[in-house]
Amino acid sequence: MTTPAPAAGQLWQDNDPRSEGRLLLIESIGETHATVRQVALTPAGEPVPLPGVRQSRIRLDRFRPTSTGYRYTGQAR
Template sequence: MIDIPAPAIGQIWQDNDPRIENRLVWIERTDQTHATVRQVALTPAGEPVPLPGVRRTRIRLDRFRPTSSGYRYVSGGQQ
């Protein structure tokens, strides 16, 4: 079984929804039930760059799992 990290500040996750191609989100903060994320693009060095004009979104923490309606872990996080 693959070990999936708990959602944490600084992580990048990819939306698994097939209607949205390559949507990456960066976790800015978390609370008990939700993460506040911002849609980003990655530089060639793998650094997240916020997309202009895209608002922040709150996502339930239980959606951060690799299902068709969830998110898959890409990289990052605070150590």
């Protein structure tokens, strides 16, 4: 599967082993950064923001499947 360009509404998973299972929803895209929020998936596959976790900004060039990057997992429903 080809990795798409980051876009709002996509789900990406953190590849860092220290953050195993961390799933992020891209809320918006800027010129150099994406605004993301950590989410969990409901049994129906809907992303739900985790309580107490704030938004983060991540450089767009980190959205690639490397050991310190992120891998695309799909569109949010």
